[in-house]
Amino acid sequence: MIKRKKTKRIYVGDVPIGDGTPVVVQSMTNTDTRDVEATLEQIKQLKDAGCEIVRLAVPDEEAAESFGKIKQSVDIPLIADIHFDHRLAIMAIEKGADGIRINPGNMKKSGLKEVIKAAKQASIPIRIGVNAGSLEKELLDKYHHPTVEALVESAIRSIRFFEDMGFDKIKISIKSSSVLDTIKAYELLSEKTDYPLHLGVTEAGTLISGTVKSSIAIGYLLLKGIGDTFRVSLTRPPVEEVKVAYEILRAVGLRKVGPEIISCPTCGRCQIDLFSLVEEVEKGLSDIKTPIKVAVMGCVVNGPGEAKEADIGIAGGKGNGILFKKGKLLKKVPEHLLAQTLIQEVKRMEQEMRR
Numbered sequence: 001m002i003k004r005k006k007t008k009r010i011y012v013g014d015v016p017i018g019d020g021t022p023v024v025v026q027s028m029t030n031t032d033t034r035d036v037e038a039t040l041e042q043i044k045q046l047k048d049a050g051c052e053i054v055r056l057a058v059p060d061e062e063a064a065e066s067f068g069k070i071k072q073s074v075d076i077p078l079i080a081d082i083h084f085d086h087r088l089a090i091m092a093i094e095k096g097a098d099g100i101r102i103n104p105g106n107m108k109k110s111g112l113k114e115v116i117k118a119a120k121q122a123s124i125p126i127r128i129g130v131n132a133g134s135l136e137k138e139l140l141d142k143y144h145h146p147t148v149e150a151l152v153e154s155a156i157r158s159i160r161f162f163e164d165m166g167f168d169k170i171k172i173s174i175k176s177s178s179v180l181d182t183i184k185a186y187e188l189l190s191e192k193t194d195y196p197l198h199l200g201v202t203e204a205g206t207l208i209s210g211t212v213k214s215s216i217a218i219g220y221l222l223l224k225g226i227g228d229t230f231r232v233s234l235t236r237p238p239v240e241e242v243k244v245a246y247e248i249l250r251a252v253g254l255r256k257v258g259p260e261i262i263s264c265p266t267c268g269r270c271q272i273d274l275f276s277l278v279e280e281v282e283k284g285l286s287d288i289k290t291p292i293k294v295a296v297m298g299c300v301v302n303g304p305g306e307a308k309e310a311d312i313g314i315a316g317g318k319g320n321g322i323l324f325k326k327g328k329l330l331k332k333v334p335e336h337l338l339a340q341t342l343i344q345e346v347k348r349m350e351q352e353m354r355r
């Protein structure tokens, strides 16, 4: 059982973050925010995949206008991601943003004050995103490099600045593309503050490298009770970030959403195309939200036994396979109907579990 570090609670829209509430999954659209239709379509896909808060880049006034239109058409909290120009942050707040993400290091202090005032008036939170590229000069002089300690000190300075203005709806993130630095930074930060933390490994990479880096860093921190929300960054369609995020949460035992597919690596005993089969099953179950353990195994000899803990599963034979529940045979099925039979059975089970 993970003992989560106690943090303050904030709300992004109606989604609570911190204070022991469930760790929240976020992602970011990669459409042009000025393209309202495409962005709305991607937000819908993200929401369907289980994303709970969506962040949108707001690089100019046209994007801020579109942000307002988009906000009116969705019921999921939206965060405006702003760099440099405080006026864009204020515009996004006026257009109904549920939160703002800024990097105080790349905004003039006078502008930052205006943003804090506007967020305070709108009663929305601000994420302080600290970044090695925009560290204060004094800190660079003191530490010589953007070290983990320097980044954490920068975050704490920003927190004090916000607090001095009477603002405390804060969450914090520290950007690093290194797994070890990310871990060190968040561990240090969590000792120094009890504001909620937004975890993430920045520029994590492709599906494989990004998933591995994010899983290690975010998974490790979550297991230590650190982190209230996170985004998995991948150079992939953002829906895949959400899928990986839920797999991380499932693996550390914090949240279980949707089917857990267990499948064997195949070996010389396998006589069916298990790779295609498991892909078909995964696709067919993508809209299921109930946690059901589903096994897709390569052979009838060892499959059902090896996947005894699965709620339901199939195992391939030669030209046919079997459907099994908790390791026990239910029926024999022709190979071409195996995936569909399993999908139907899981959907039936979900209906029963909902009753």
Ligand code: SF4
Binding pocket: 264, 265, 266, 267, 268, 269, 270, 297, 298, 299, 300, 302, 303, 306
């Ligand atoms: S389930 Fe069968 S095919 Fe799959 S790894 Fe085990 S023995 Fe090999």
